[in-house]
Amino acid sequence: xxxxxxxxxxxxxxxxxxxxxxxxxxxxxxxxxxxxxxxxxxxxxxxxxxxxxxxxxxxxxxxxxxxxxxxxxxxxxxxxxxxxxxxxxxxxxxxxxxxxxxxxxxxxxxxxxxxxxxxxxxxxxxxxxxxxxxxxxxxxxxxxxxxxxxxxxxxxxxxxxxxxxxxxxxxxxxxxxxxx
Amino acid sequence: xxxxxxxxxxxxxxxxxxxxxxxxxxxxxxxxxxxxxxxxxxxxxxxxxxxxxxxxxxxxxxxxxxxxxxxxxxxxxxxxxxxxxxxxxxxxxxxxxxxxxxxxxxxxxxxxxxxxxxxxxxxxxxxxxxxxxxxxxxxxxxxxxxxxxxxxxxxxxxxxxxxxxxxxxxxxxxxxxxxxxxxxxxxxxxxxxxxxxxxxxx
Numbered sequence: 001x002x003x004x005x006x007x008x009x010x011x012x013x014x015x016x017x018x019x020x021x022x023x024x025x026x027x028x029x030x031x032x033x034x035x036x037x038x039x040x041x042x043x044x045x046x047x048x049x050x051x052x053x054x055x056x057x058x059x060x061x062x063x064x065x066x067x068x069x070x071x072x073x074x075x076x077x078x079x080x081x082x083x084x085x086x087x088x089x090x091x092x093x094x095x096x097x098x099x100x101x102x103x104x105x106x107x108x109x110x111x112x113x114x115x116x117x118x119x120x121x122x123x124x125x126x127x128x129x130x131x132x133x134x135x136x137x138x139x140x141x142x143x144x145x146x147x148x149x150x151x152x153x154x155x156x157x158x159x160x161x162x163x164x165x166x167x168x169x170x171x172x173x174x175x176x177x178x179x180x
Numbered sequence: 181x182x183x184x185x186x187x188x189x190x191x192x193x194x195x196x197x198x199x200x201x202x203x204x205x206x207x208x209x210x211x212x213x214x215x216x217x218x219x220x221x222x223x224x225x226x227x228x229x230x231x232x233x234x235x236x237x238x239x240x241x242x243x244x245x246x247x248x249x250x251x252x253x254x255x256x257x258x259x260x261x262x263x264x265x266x267x268x269x270x271x272x273x274x275x276x277x278x279x280x281x282x283x284x285x286x287x288x289x290x291x292x293x294x295x296x297x298x299x300x301x302x303x304x305x306x307x308x309x310x311x312x313x314x315x316x317x318x319x320x321x322x323x324x325x326x327x328x329x330x331x332x333x334x335x336x337x338x339x340x341x342x343x344x345x346x347x348x349x350x351x352x353x354x355x356x357x358x359x360x361x362x363x364x365x366x367x368x369x370x371x372x373x374x375x376x377x378x379x380x381x382x
Contacts, residue, residue, distance in 0.1 A: 009279070009280070009282060009353070010349070012349065012352070013348050013349035019330075036287075037282075040287050040360075047356075048324075048355045048356050048359065049324050049352065051296065052325050052355075057296070057302065058204065060203050060220075061220060064202070064206060067220070067224070068202060069195065071224050071228065072194070072228065072231065075228055077191060
């Protein structure tokens, strides 16, 4: 049994998936050994599968998971997770608030902007985004972040951001500031 | 089993259940919609729908396949609404009958995995994928990126296994044709990328 190039190309996919019968496989192997074009097609197709199968090709936008979980929180019956989350957040807030107050009694946090206000209403364990050269911290979905350099973005908790001197963005974190 | 506990009312465990699949759901939606904002919105909708209908999940299927199937349906619905009055690109109407003949025979033997560390390479791969016709892209993403089996891909897309195989062969060969000249050497670690946007060898 002999196969030509066209027949090999027709079976390349099945060959790589291990779905050709053993007899045909042997014949294809024999053909490929003596055919540069089919070798190139086979190697290239294998590379395509390998490259696209890499986890790094499944990139998601920054903050995707947090936004998804937030939406799920809103849909949970009785908002149980949200309630638990808020309980934890409240406990953490007390702890962070106390720590900040103690720290402030020695030396207040150095704000990155002298006009900025500290955002005490923002839940301290909420994940926020900061830019290395920025002064504010944002929610991941905030449109103002996108104007900045993405390479210098970091995700931290609001408490950490505050400790580093960042202050809340008045656009995306407005509701927390109004309650503060 | 996690699914049973979620069904029995431990709803907060749903977060653990879907965590391994969050990225895959997004990728499946993006493969169909080719728009990041729409893909994220559909991914959220699909996961919410899975939560609401978790009781309908039958254990004979894999949870991931079920979830991807919901995502594909949601994305297709979104696409239909958005494109109701827009003609499909020619590539989407390609006849899948007949043989596909490779156009490029560049020797492309080995690709170091570090290649993917480079943003521009990932970008080129994403562009090449986005350039495939819809029917080929869907199959390729589910089978080769999401690692679904031929049967699971067929089930998720509502097509026969024979169609999956035909489309998969074409998708792989088309991508190879498109990428081989660049990854065969022109996109060397220091070289300039030679890929020309919009050029399709098929």
